[in-house]
Amino acid sequence: MGFEDLCNTGLGLGLGSQGMLEPPLKSDHQREKKPCLKFDHLFPPSSTSAATRTVTTARSLEPSLKLGLSDKAYQASRKIDVNKAYEESADVYGQSSPHSAVSSFSNASIKRERDLVSEEIEVERVSSRVSDEDDEGSARKKLRLTKEQSVLLEDSFKEHSTLNPKQKQALAKQLNLRPRQVEVWFQNRRARTKLKKTEVDCEFLKNCCEKLTGENRRLQKELQELKALKLSPPxxxxxxxxxxxxxxxxxxxxxxxxxxxxxxxxxxxxxxxxxxxxxxxxxxxx
DNA sequence: CTTCAAGCTCAGGTTACCTCA
DNA sequence: GTTGAGGTAACCTGAGCTTGA
Incomplete structure:
Protein backbone atom coordinates (compact mmCIF):
# COMPACT_ATOMS: atom_id res chain seq x y z
CA MET A 1 0.00 0.00 0.00
CA GLY A 2 1.47 3.29 -1.03
CA PHE A 3 1.36 6.66 0.51
CA GLU A 4 -1.24 7.70 -1.95
CA ASP A 5 -3.44 4.95 -0.70
CA LEU A 6 -3.03 6.24 2.76
CA CYS A 7 -4.06 9.64 1.69
CA ASN A 8 -7.05 8.50 -0.25
CA THR A 9 -8.71 6.52 2.40
CA GLY A 10 -11.01 7.01 5.28
CA LEU A 11 -8.69 9.33 7.10
CA GLY A 12 -10.38 12.27 5.59
CA LEU A 13 -13.83 10.84 5.77
CA GLY A 14 -15.27 12.88 8.50
CA LEU A 15 -13.64 16.04 7.45
CA GLY A 16 -14.99 17.28 4.26
CA SER A 17 -17.48 15.18 2.50
CA GLN A 18 -20.03 14.87 5.20
CA GLY A 19 -19.53 18.27 6.59
CA MET A 20 -19.59 16.77 10.00
CA LEU A 21 -16.17 17.87 10.97
CA GLU A 22 -14.62 21.09 10.11
CA PRO A 23 -10.97 21.85 10.46
CA PRO A 24 -9.94 23.19 13.80
CA LEU A 25 -12.36 25.95 14.17
CA LYS A 26 -10.42 28.18 16.41
CA SER A 27 -9.59 30.77 13.85
CA ASP A 28 -12.86 30.68 12.03
CA HIS A 29 -14.77 30.68 15.18
CA GLN A 30 -12.80 33.47 16.65
CA ARG A 31 -13.46 35.42 13.54
CA GLU A 32 -17.12 34.81 14.08
CA LYS A 33 -16.90 36.05 17.59
CA LYS A 34 -16.60 39.63 16.71
CA PRO A 35 -20.01 40.12 15.19
CA CYS A 36 -21.39 37.88 17.84
CA LEU A 37 -20.69 40.45 20.47
CA LYS A 38 -23.63 42.30 19.16
CA PHE A 39 -25.72 39.80 21.04
CA ASP A 40 -23.98 40.26 24.30
CA HIS A 41 -27.07 41.72 25.77
CA LEU A 42 -28.57 38.28 25.53
CA PHE A 43 -25.89 36.91 27.82
CA PRO A 44 -25.56 39.07 30.85
CA PRO A 45 -22.11 39.12 32.39
CA SER A 46 -21.63 36.12 34.54
CA SER A 47 -19.52 35.53 37.56
CA THR A 48 -18.53 32.11 36.33
CA SER A 49 -14.85 32.06 36.97
CA ALA A 50 -14.51 33.01 40.57
CA ALA A 51 -17.55 31.22 41.84
CA THR A 52 -16.84 28.11 39.88
CA ARG A 53 -13.30 27.88 41.12
CA THR A 54 -14.44 28.32 44.68
CA VAL A 55 -17.02 25.61 44.57
CA THR A 56 -14.72 23.34 42.67
CA THR A 57 -12.41 23.41 45.61
CA ALA A 58 -15.29 22.49 47.81
CA ARG A 59 -16.06 19.57 45.56
CA SER A 60 -12.61 18.21 45.68
CA LEU A 61 -12.58 18.43 49.42
CA GLU A 62 -15.88 16.70 49.91
CA PRO A 63 -16.49 14.04 47.30
CA SER A 64 -19.47 12.64 49.09
CA LEU A 65 -21.28 15.83 48.52
CA LYS A 66 -20.39 15.90 44.89
CA LEU A 67 -23.82 15.59 43.47
CA GLY A 68 -25.44 18.22 45.54
CA LEU A 69 -22.55 20.53 45.35
CA SER A 70 -22.01 19.94 41.73
CA ASP A 71 -25.44 20.97 40.73
CA LYS A 72 -25.48 23.69 43.25
CA ALA A 73 -22.06 24.75 42.22
CA TYR A 74 -23.17 25.23 38.71
CA GLN A 75 -26.29 26.99 39.77
CA ALA A 76 -24.29 29.14 42.13
CA SER A 77 -21.61 29.88 39.67
CA ARG A 78 -24.09 30.65 36.99
CA LYS A 79 -26.62 32.07 39.36
CA ILE A 80 -26.73 35.47 37.90
CA ASP A 81 -25.95 34.24 34.48
CA VAL A 82 -28.30 31.33 34.17
CA ASN A 83 -31.20 32.61 36.08
CA LYS A 84 -31.08 35.99 34.57
CA ALA A 85 -30.63 34.48 31.18
CA TYR A 86 -33.37 32.09 31.93
CA GLU A 87 -35.65 34.81 32.99
CA GLU A 88 -34.84 36.62 29.85
CA SER A 89 -35.30 33.54 27.82
CA ALA A 90 -38.52 32.90 29.59
CA ASP A 91 -39.55 36.30 28.48
CA VAL A 92 -38.45 35.47 25.03
CA TYR A 93 -40.00 32.06 24.96
CA GLY A 94 -43.05 33.06 26.84
CA GLN A 95 -42.93 30.01 29.09
CA SER A 96 -40.56 27.59 30.64
CA SER A 97 -39.92 24.43 28.76
CA PRO A 98 -40.92 20.96 29.70
CA HIS A 99 -37.59 19.83 28.32
CA SER A 100 -35.41 22.39 29.94
CA ALA A 101 -32.46 21.24 31.94
CA VAL A 102 -33.77 23.09 34.89
CA SER A 103 -36.75 20.86 34.71
CA SER A 104 -34.47 17.94 35.13
CA PHE A 105 -33.87 18.86 38.72
CA SER A 106 -36.29 17.03 40.85
CA ASN A 107 -37.84 18.60 43.86
CA ALA A 108 -36.05 16.02 45.94
CA SER A 109 -32.64 16.82 44.65
CA ILE A 110 -33.25 20.46 45.05
CA LYS A 111 -34.33 19.85 48.60
CA ARG A 112 -31.06 18.03 49.15
CA GLU A 113 -29.26 20.97 47.80
CA ARG A 114 -31.12 23.24 50.10
CA ASP A 115 -29.85 21.25 53.04
CA LEU A 116 -26.34 21.53 51.86
CA VAL A 117 -26.06 25.15 50.96
CA SER A 118 -27.39 28.41 52.01
CA GLU A 119 -28.66 29.94 48.83
CA GLU A 120 -32.12 28.62 49.15
CA ILE A 121 -33.94 31.38 47.52
CA GLU A 122 -32.32 30.88 44.20
CA VAL A 123 -33.00 27.17 44.26
CA GLU A 124 -36.51 27.81 45.33
CA ARG A 125 -36.93 29.98 42.34
CA VAL A 126 -35.56 27.32 40.10
CA SER A 127 -37.68 24.78 41.83
CA SER A 128 -40.82 26.74 41.40
CA ARG A 129 -40.07 27.24 37.78
CA VAL A 130 -39.54 23.59 37.40
CA SER A 131 -42.00 21.92 39.61
CA ASP A 132 -45.00 21.98 37.34
CA GLU A 133 -43.09 20.28 34.56
CA ASP A 134 -41.45 17.63 36.63
CA ASP A 135 -44.55 15.89 37.73
CA GLU A 136 -43.23 12.45 37.04
CA GLY A 137 -41.44 12.78 40.32
CA SER A 138 -38.44 10.95 39.01
CA ALA A 139 -35.17 11.96 40.61
CA ARG A 140 -33.58 12.43 37.26
CA LYS A 141 -31.06 15.10 36.92
CA LYS A 142 -30.48 14.47 33.30
CA LEU A 143 -32.62 15.67 30.53
CA ARG A 144 -33.45 13.29 27.76
CA LEU A 145 -33.80 15.05 24.48
CA THR A 146 -36.84 14.17 22.47
CA LYS A 147 -36.46 12.62 19.06
CA GLU A 148 -37.53 15.83 17.41
CA GLN A 149 -35.01 17.81 19.37
CA SER A 150 -32.25 15.39 18.51
CA VAL A 151 -33.13 15.43 14.84
CA LEU A 152 -33.16 19.17 14.73
CA LEU A 153 -29.86 19.39 16.57
CA GLU A 154 -28.32 16.83 14.25
CA ASP A 155 -29.52 18.70 11.21
CA SER A 156 -28.13 21.88 12.59
CA PHE A 157 -24.85 20.19 13.39
CA LYS A 158 -24.58 18.94 9.84
CA GLU A 159 -24.89 22.48 8.65
CA HIS A 160 -22.33 23.88 11.05
CA SER A 161 -20.56 22.09 13.84
CA THR A 162 -20.23 25.27 15.84
CA LEU A 163 -22.76 27.91 16.66
CA ASN A 164 -22.49 31.59 17.14
CA PRO A 165 -24.60 33.08 19.90
CA LYS A 166 -27.29 34.14 17.53
CA GLN A 167 -27.64 30.69 16.07
CA LYS A 168 -27.53 29.23 19.53
CA GLN A 169 -30.30 31.48 20.72
CA ALA A 170 -32.43 30.73 17.71
CA LEU A 171 -31.91 27.02 18.01
CA ALA A 172 -32.58 27.06 21.71
CA LYS A 173 -35.78 28.93 21.12
CA GLN A 174 -36.79 26.55 18.41
CA LEU A 175 -36.07 23.55 20.61
CA ASN A 176 -37.46 24.98 23.80
CA LEU A 177 -34.12 24.51 25.43
CA ARG A 178 -31.77 26.87 27.15
CA PRO A 179 -28.91 28.19 25.05
CA ARG A 180 -26.53 26.57 27.51
CA GLN A 181 -28.04 23.19 26.74
CA VAL A 182 -27.64 23.71 23.04
CA GLU A 183 -24.08 24.76 23.61
CA VAL A 184 -23.35 21.68 25.69
CA TRP A 185 -25.00 19.45 23.13
CA PHE A 186 -22.80 20.84 20.38
CA GLN A 187 -19.70 20.45 22.50
CA ASN A 188 -20.54 16.86 23.25
CA ARG A 189 -21.47 16.22 19.66
CA ARG A 190 -18.14 17.52 18.43
CA ALA A 191 -16.40 15.32 20.94
CA ARG A 192 -18.37 12.29 19.77
CA THR A 193 -17.61 13.03 16.16
CA LYS A 194 -13.96 13.35 16.90
CA LEU A 195 -13.95 10.16 18.88
CA LYS A 196 -15.66 8.29 16.09
CA LYS A 197 -13.21 9.62 13.56
CA THR A 198 -10.35 8.62 15.80
CA GLU A 199 -11.74 5.12 15.98
CA VAL A 200 -12.04 4.93 12.22
CA ASP A 201 -8.53 6.24 11.82
CA CYS A 202 -7.27 3.78 14.35
CA GLU A 203 -8.91 0.89 12.56
CA PHE A 204 -7.49 2.05 9.27
CA LEU A 205 -3.99 2.40 10.67
CA LYS A 206 -4.29 -1.01 12.22
CA ASN A 207 -5.04 -2.49 8.83
CA CYS A 208 -2.15 -0.59 7.32
CA CYS A 209 0.11 -1.87 10.02
CA GLU A 210 -0.94 -5.43 9.40
CA LYS A 211 -0.33 -5.10 5.71
CA LEU A 212 3.04 -3.49 6.21
CA THR A 213 4.00 -6.16 8.70
CA GLY A 214 3.18 -8.81 6.17
CA GLU A 215 5.11 -7.00 3.50
CA ASN A 216 8.02 -6.56 5.82
CA ARG A 217 7.98 -10.24 6.65
CA ARG A 218 7.96 -11.12 3.00
CA LEU A 219 10.86 -8.79 2.26
CA GLN A 220 12.84 -10.12 5.19
CA LYS A 221 12.35 -13.60 3.89
CA GLU A 222 13.45 -12.54 0.46
CA LEU A 223 16.49 -10.87 1.93
CA GLN A 224 17.40 -14.02 3.78
CA GLU A 225 17.17 -15.97 0.58
CA LEU A 226 19.37 -13.49 -1.21
CA LYS A 227 21.91 -13.52 1.55
CA ALA A 228 21.95 -17.28 1.44
CA LEU A 229 22.55 -17.09 -2.28
CA LYS A 230 25.40 -14.68 -1.81
CA LEU A 231 27.09 -16.75 0.88
CA SER A 232 27.06 -19.91 -1.15
CA PRO A 233 27.65 -19.05 -4.75
CA PRO A 234 25.37 -21.15 -6.79
C1' DC B 1 1.56 50.80 21.28
C1' DT B 2 1.69 47.66 25.16
C1' DT B 3 -0.18 45.50 29.17
C1' DC B 4 -3.62 43.47 31.86
C1' DA B 5 -7.97 41.85 33.52
C1' DA B 6 -12.40 40.14 32.32
C1' DG B 7 -15.24 37.47 29.61
C1' DC B 8 -16.24 34.06 26.17
C1' DT B 9 -15.80 29.64 23.72
C1' DC B 10 -13.52 25.54 22.88
C1' DA B 11 -11.33 20.85 23.53
C1' DG B 12 -10.50 17.29 26.47
C1' DG B 13 -11.54 14.84 30.37
C1' DT B 14 -14.77 13.43 33.99
C1' DT B 15 -19.04 12.55 36.46
C1' DA B 16 -23.48 10.91 37.04
C1' DC B 17 -27.75 9.47 35.31
C1' DC B 18 -30.43 6.50 32.31
C1' DT B 19 -31.42 2.47 29.51
C1' DC B 20 -30.99 -2.08 28.23
C1' DA B 21 -29.37 -6.71 27.89
C1' DG C 1 -34.57 -7.60 41.23
C1' DT C 2 -29.65 -6.88 40.37
C1' DT C 3 -25.74 -5.78 37.71
C1' DG C 4 -22.56 -4.19 34.32
C1' DA C 5 -21.87 -1.82 29.97
C1' DG C 6 -22.78 1.77 26.90
C1' DG C 7 -24.73 6.25 25.76
C1' DT C 8 -24.95 10.89 26.85
C1' DA C 9 -26.23 15.35 29.33
C1' DA C 10 -23.89 18.09 32.38
C1' DC C 11 -19.89 19.63 34.39
C1' DC C 12 -14.82 21.01 35.26
C1' DT C 13 -10.48 22.78 33.76
C1' DG C 14 -7.02 24.99 31.14
C1' DA C 15 -5.99 27.44 26.98
C1' DG C 16 -6.60 30.78 23.38
C1' DC C 17 -8.77 34.76 21.75
C1' DT C 18 -11.13 39.43 21.95
C1' DT C 19 -12.15 43.64 24.02
C1' DG C 20 -11.88 47.61 26.72
C1' DA C 21 -9.51 50.21 30.24
Whole structure:
Protein backbone atom coordinates (compact mmCIF):
# COMPACT_ATOMS: atom_id res chain seq x y z
CA MET A 1 0.00 0.00 0.00
CA GLY A 2 1.47 3.29 -1.03
CA PHE A 3 1.36 6.66 0.51
CA GLU A 4 -1.24 7.70 -1.95
CA ASP A 5 -3.44 4.95 -0.70
CA LEU A 6 -3.03 6.24 2.76
CA CYS A 7 -4.06 9.64 1.69
CA ASN A 8 -7.05 8.50 -0.25
CA THR A 9 -8.71 6.52 2.40
CA GLY A 10 -11.01 7.01 5.28
CA LEU A 11 -8.69 9.33 7.10
CA GLY A 12 -10.38 12.27 5.59
CA LEU A 13 -13.83 10.84 5.77
CA GLY A 14 -15.27 12.88 8.50
CA LEU A 15 -13.64 16.04 7.45
CA GLY A 16 -14.99 17.28 4.26
CA SER A 17 -17.48 15.18 2.50
CA GLN A 18 -20.03 14.87 5.20
CA GLY A 19 -19.53 18.27 6.59
CA MET A 20 -19.59 16.77 10.00
CA LEU A 21 -16.17 17.87 10.97
CA GLU A 22 -14.62 21.09 10.11
CA PRO A 23 -10.97 21.85 10.46
CA PRO A 24 -9.94 23.19 13.80
CA LEU A 25 -12.36 25.95 14.17
CA LYS A 26 -10.42 28.18 16.41
CA SER A 27 -9.59 30.77 13.85
CA ASP A 28 -12.86 30.68 12.03
CA HIS A 29 -14.77 30.68 15.18
CA GLN A 30 -12.80 33.47 16.65
CA ARG A 31 -13.46 35.42 13.54
CA GLU A 32 -17.12 34.81 14.08
CA LYS A 33 -16.90 36.05 17.59
CA LYS A 34 -16.60 39.63 16.71
CA PRO A 35 -20.01 40.12 15.19
CA CYS A 36 -21.39 37.88 17.84
CA LEU A 37 -20.69 40.45 20.47
CA LYS A 38 -23.63 42.30 19.16
CA PHE A 39 -25.72 39.80 21.04
CA ASP A 40 -23.98 40.26 24.30
CA HIS A 41 -27.07 41.72 25.77
CA LEU A 42 -28.57 38.28 25.53
CA PHE A 43 -25.89 36.91 27.82
CA PRO A 44 -25.56 39.07 30.85
CA PRO A 45 -22.11 39.12 32.39
CA SER A 46 -21.63 36.12 34.54
CA SER A 47 -19.52 35.53 37.56
CA THR A 48 -18.53 32.11 36.33
CA SER A 49 -14.85 32.06 36.97
CA ALA A 50 -14.51 33.01 40.57
CA ALA A 51 -17.55 31.22 41.84
CA THR A 52 -16.84 28.11 39.88
CA ARG A 53 -13.30 27.88 41.12
CA THR A 54 -14.44 28.32 44.68
CA VAL A 55 -17.02 25.61 44.57
CA THR A 56 -14.72 23.34 42.67
CA THR A 57 -12.41 23.41 45.61
CA ALA A 58 -15.29 22.49 47.81
CA ARG A 59 -16.06 19.57 45.56
CA SER A 60 -12.61 18.21 45.68
CA LEU A 61 -12.58 18.43 49.42
CA GLU A 62 -15.88 16.70 49.91
CA PRO A 63 -16.49 14.04 47.30
CA SER A 64 -19.47 12.64 49.09
CA LEU A 65 -21.28 15.83 48.52
CA LYS A 66 -20.39 15.90 44.89
CA LEU A 67 -23.82 15.59 43.47
CA GLY A 68 -25.44 18.22 45.54
CA LEU A 69 -22.55 20.53 45.35
CA SER A 70 -22.01 19.94 41.73
CA ASP A 71 -25.44 20.97 40.73
CA LYS A 72 -25.48 23.69 43.25
CA ALA A 73 -22.06 24.75 42.22
CA TYR A 74 -23.17 25.23 38.71
CA GLN A 75 -26.29 26.99 39.77
CA ALA A 76 -24.29 29.14 42.13
CA SER A 77 -21.61 29.88 39.67
CA ARG A 78 -24.09 30.65 36.99
CA LYS A 79 -26.62 32.07 39.36
CA ILE A 80 -26.73 35.47 37.90
CA ASP A 81 -25.95 34.24 34.48
CA VAL A 82 -28.30 31.33 34.17
CA ASN A 83 -31.20 32.61 36.08
CA LYS A 84 -31.08 35.99 34.57
CA ALA A 85 -30.63 34.48 31.18
CA TYR A 86 -33.37 32.09 31.93
CA GLU A 87 -35.65 34.81 32.99
CA GLU A 88 -34.84 36.62 29.85
CA SER A 89 -35.30 33.54 27.82
CA ALA A 90 -38.52 32.90 29.59
CA ASP A 91 -39.55 36.30 28.48
CA VAL A 92 -38.45 35.47 25.03
CA TYR A 93 -40.00 32.06 24.96
CA GLY A 94 -43.05 33.06 26.84
CA GLN A 95 -42.93 30.01 29.09
CA SER A 96 -40.56 27.59 30.64
CA SER A 97 -39.92 24.43 28.76
CA PRO A 98 -40.92 20.96 29.70
CA HIS A 99 -37.59 19.83 28.32
CA SER A 100 -35.41 22.39 29.94
CA ALA A 101 -32.46 21.24 31.94
CA VAL A 102 -33.77 23.09 34.89
CA SER A 103 -36.75 20.86 34.71
CA SER A 104 -34.47 17.94 35.13
CA PHE A 105 -33.87 18.86 38.72
CA SER A 106 -36.29 17.03 40.85
CA ASN A 107 -37.84 18.60 43.86
CA ALA A 108 -36.05 16.02 45.94
CA SER A 109 -32.64 16.82 44.65
CA ILE A 110 -33.25 20.46 45.05
CA LYS A 111 -34.33 19.85 48.60
CA ARG A 112 -31.06 18.03 49.15
CA GLU A 113 -29.26 20.97 47.80
CA ARG A 114 -31.12 23.24 50.10
CA ASP A 115 -29.85 21.25 53.04
CA LEU A 116 -26.34 21.53 51.86
CA VAL A 117 -26.06 25.15 50.96
CA SER A 118 -27.39 28.41 52.01
CA GLU A 119 -28.66 29.94 48.83
CA GLU A 120 -32.12 28.62 49.15
CA ILE A 121 -33.94 31.38 47.52
CA GLU A 122 -32.32 30.88 44.20
CA VAL A 123 -33.00 27.17 44.26
CA GLU A 124 -36.51 27.81 45.33
CA ARG A 125 -36.93 29.98 42.34
CA VAL A 126 -35.56 27.32 40.10
CA SER A 127 -37.68 24.78 41.83
CA SER A 128 -40.82 26.74 41.40
CA ARG A 129 -40.07 27.24 37.78
CA VAL A 130 -39.54 23.59 37.40
CA SER A 131 -42.00 21.92 39.61
CA ASP A 132 -45.00 21.98 37.34
CA GLU A 133 -43.09 20.28 34.56
CA ASP A 134 -41.45 17.63 36.63
CA ASP A 135 -44.55 15.89 37.73
CA GLU A 136 -43.23 12.45 37.04
CA GLY A 137 -41.44 12.78 40.32
CA SER A 138 -38.44 10.95 39.01
CA ALA A 139 -35.17 11.96 40.61
CA ARG A 140 -33.58 12.43 37.26
CA LYS A 141 -31.06 15.10 36.92
CA LYS A 142 -30.48 14.47 33.30
CA LEU A 143 -32.62 15.67 30.53
CA ARG A 144 -33.45 13.29 27.76
CA LEU A 145 -33.80 15.05 24.48
CA THR A 146 -36.84 14.17 22.47
CA LYS A 147 -36.46 12.62 19.06
CA GLU A 148 -37.53 15.83 17.41
CA GLN A 149 -35.01 17.81 19.37
CA SER A 150 -32.25 15.39 18.51
CA VAL A 151 -33.13 15.43 14.84
CA LEU A 152 -33.16 19.17 14.73
CA LEU A 153 -29.86 19.39 16.57
CA GLU A 154 -28.32 16.83 14.25
CA ASP A 155 -29.52 18.70 11.21
CA SER A 156 -28.13 21.88 12.59
CA PHE A 157 -24.85 20.19 13.39
CA LYS A 158 -24.58 18.94 9.84
CA GLU A 159 -24.89 22.48 8.65
CA HIS A 160 -22.33 23.88 11.05
CA SER A 161 -20.56 22.09 13.84
CA THR A 162 -20.23 25.27 15.84
CA LEU A 163 -22.76 27.91 16.66
CA ASN A 164 -22.49 31.59 17.14
CA PRO A 165 -24.60 33.08 19.90
CA LYS A 166 -27.29 34.14 17.53
CA GLN A 167 -27.64 30.69 16.07
CA LYS A 168 -27.53 29.23 19.53
CA GLN A 169 -30.30 31.48 20.72
CA ALA A 170 -32.43 30.73 17.71
CA LEU A 171 -31.91 27.02 18.01
CA ALA A 172 -32.58 27.06 21.71
CA LYS A 173 -35.78 28.93 21.12
CA GLN A 174 -36.79 26.55 18.41
CA LEU A 175 -36.07 23.55 20.61
CA ASN A 176 -37.46 24.98 23.80
CA LEU A 177 -34.12 24.51 25.43
CA ARG A 178 -31.77 26.87 27.15
CA PRO A 179 -28.91 28.19 25.05
CA ARG A 180 -26.53 26.57 27.51
CA GLN A 181 -28.04 23.19 26.74
CA VAL A 182 -27.64 23.71 23.04
CA GLU A 183 -24.08 24.76 23.61
CA VAL A 184 -23.35 21.68 25.69
CA TRP A 185 -25.00 19.45 23.13
CA PHE A 186 -22.80 20.84 20.38
CA GLN A 187 -19.70 20.45 22.50
CA ASN A 188 -20.54 16.86 23.25
CA ARG A 189 -21.47 16.22 19.66
CA ARG A 190 -18.14 17.52 18.43
CA ALA A 191 -16.40 15.32 20.94
CA ARG A 192 -18.37 12.29 19.77
CA THR A 193 -17.61 13.03 16.16
CA LYS A 194 -13.96 13.35 16.90
CA LEU A 195 -13.95 10.16 18.88
CA LYS A 196 -15.66 8.29 16.09
CA LYS A 197 -13.21 9.62 13.56
CA THR A 198 -10.35 8.62 15.80
CA GLU A 199 -11.74 5.12 15.98
CA VAL A 200 -12.04 4.93 12.22
CA ASP A 201 -8.53 6.24 11.82
CA CYS A 202 -7.27 3.78 14.35
CA GLU A 203 -8.91 0.89 12.56
CA PHE A 204 -7.49 2.05 9.27
CA LEU A 205 -3.99 2.40 10.67
CA LYS A 206 -4.29 -1.01 12.22
CA ASN A 207 -5.04 -2.49 8.83
CA CYS A 208 -2.15 -0.59 7.32
CA CYS A 209 0.11 -1.87 10.02
CA GLU A 210 -0.94 -5.43 9.40
CA LYS A 211 -0.33 -5.10 5.71
CA LEU A 212 3.04 -3.49 6.21
CA THR A 213 4.00 -6.16 8.70
CA GLY A 214 3.18 -8.81 6.17
CA GLU A 215 5.11 -7.00 3.50
CA ASN A 216 8.02 -6.56 5.82
CA ARG A 217 7.98 -10.24 6.65
CA ARG A 218 7.96 -11.12 3.00
CA LEU A 219 10.86 -8.79 2.26
CA GLN A 220 12.84 -10.12 5.19
CA LYS A 221 12.35 -13.60 3.89
CA GLU A 222 13.45 -12.54 0.46
CA LEU A 223 16.49 -10.87 1.93
CA GLN A 224 17.40 -14.02 3.78
CA GLU A 225 17.17 -15.97 0.58
CA LEU A 226 19.37 -13.49 -1.21
CA LYS A 227 21.91 -13.52 1.55
CA ALA A 228 21.95 -17.28 1.44
CA LEU A 229 22.55 -17.09 -2.28
CA LYS A 230 25.40 -14.68 -1.81
CA LEU A 231 27.09 -16.75 0.88
CA SER A 232 27.06 -19.91 -1.15
CA PRO A 233 27.65 -19.05 -4.75
CA PRO A 234 25.37 -21.15 -6.79
CA UNK A 235 26.64 -23.63 -9.24
CA UNK A 236 25.97 -21.43 -12.20
CA UNK A 237 28.31 -18.75 -10.81
CA UNK A 238 31.16 -21.17 -11.09
CA UNK A 239 30.38 -22.06 -14.63
CA UNK A 240 32.30 -20.56 -17.50
CA UNK A 241 30.89 -17.34 -18.85
CA UNK A 242 29.72 -19.05 -21.94
CA UNK A 243 27.31 -21.08 -19.93
CA UNK A 244 25.62 -18.07 -18.37
CA UNK A 245 22.11 -17.71 -19.51
CA UNK A 246 20.29 -14.63 -20.53
CA UNK A 247 17.19 -13.46 -18.75
CA UNK A 248 14.49 -14.04 -21.31
CA UNK A 249 12.45 -10.97 -20.46
CA UNK A 250 15.02 -8.23 -20.03
CA UNK A 251 17.99 -9.81 -21.75
CA UNK A 252 20.41 -9.30 -18.91
CA UNK A 253 22.96 -11.80 -17.95
CA UNK A 254 21.76 -13.66 -14.97
CA UNK A 255 23.63 -14.14 -11.75
CA UNK A 256 25.62 -10.91 -11.66
CA UNK A 257 23.04 -8.54 -10.24
CA UNK A 258 24.66 -5.75 -12.18
CA UNK A 259 22.62 -3.79 -14.60
CA UNK A 260 23.89 -2.55 -17.92
CA UNK A 261 24.24 1.07 -17.02
CA UNK A 262 25.70 0.36 -13.63
CA UNK A 263 29.06 0.25 -15.24
CA UNK A 264 28.61 3.78 -16.43
CA UNK A 265 27.45 5.16 -13.15
CA UNK A 266 28.32 3.25 -10.04
CA UNK A 267 25.79 5.24 -8.05
CA UNK A 268 22.71 4.51 -10.05
CA UNK A 269 20.76 1.73 -8.59
CA UNK A 270 18.21 -0.47 -10.11
CA UNK A 271 14.80 0.01 -8.56
CA UNK A 272 14.96 -3.50 -7.32
CA UNK A 273 17.79 -6.03 -7.18
CA UNK A 274 17.57 -7.93 -10.35
CA UNK A 275 18.48 -11.52 -10.15
CA UNK A 276 17.91 -14.25 -12.55
CA UNK A 277 18.65 -17.63 -11.31
CA UNK A 278 17.74 -20.22 -13.86
CA UNK A 279 18.23 -22.94 -11.34
CA UNK A 280 16.04 -21.79 -8.54
CA UNK A 281 13.62 -19.81 -10.69
CA UNK A 282 13.57 -21.47 -14.06
CA UNK A 283 10.65 -19.38 -15.22
CA UNK A 284 11.23 -16.30 -13.13
CA UNK A 285 10.11 -13.06 -14.57
CA UNK A 286 12.21 -9.96 -13.93
C1' DC B 1 1.56 50.80 21.28
C1' DT B 2 1.69 47.66 25.16
C1' DT B 3 -0.18 45.50 29.17
C1' DC B 4 -3.62 43.47 31.86
C1' DA B 5 -7.97 41.85 33.52
C1' DA B 6 -12.40 40.14 32.32
C1' DG B 7 -15.24 37.47 29.61
C1' DC B 8 -16.24 34.06 26.17
C1' DT B 9 -15.80 29.64 23.72
C1' DC B 10 -13.52 25.54 22.88
C1' DA B 11 -11.33 20.85 23.53
C1' DG B 12 -10.50 17.29 26.47
C1' DG B 13 -11.54 14.84 30.37
C1' DT B 14 -14.77 13.43 33.99
C1' DT B 15 -19.04 12.55 36.46
C1' DA B 16 -23.48 10.91 37.04
C1' DC B 17 -27.75 9.47 35.31
C1' DC B 18 -30.43 6.50 32.31
C1' DT B 19 -31.42 2.47 29.51
C1' DC B 20 -30.99 -2.08 28.23
C1' DA B 21 -29.37 -6.71 27.89
C1' DG C 1 -34.57 -7.60 41.23
C1' DT C 2 -29.65 -6.88 40.37
C1' DT C 3 -25.74 -5.78 37.71
C1' DG C 4 -22.56 -4.19 34.32
C1' DA C 5 -21.87 -1.82 29.97
C1' DG C 6 -22.78 1.77 26.90
C1' DG C 7 -24.73 6.25 25.76
C1' DT C 8 -24.95 10.89 26.85
C1' DA C 9 -26.23 15.35 29.33
C1' DA C 10 -23.89 18.09 32.38
C1' DC C 11 -19.89 19.63 34.39
C1' DC C 12 -14.82 21.01 35.26
C1' DT C 13 -10.48 22.78 33.76
C1' DG C 14 -7.02 24.99 31.14
C1' DA C 15 -5.99 27.44 26.98
C1' DG C 16 -6.60 30.78 23.38
C1' DC C 17 -8.77 34.76 21.75
C1' DT C 18 -11.13 39.43 21.95
C1' DT C 19 -12.15 43.64 24.02
C1' DG C 20 -11.88 47.61 26.72
C1' DA C 21 -9.51 50.21 30.24
Missing amino acids: LYMQLPAATLTMCPSCERIGGTGISDNSSKSPFTMAPKPHFYNPFTHPSAAC
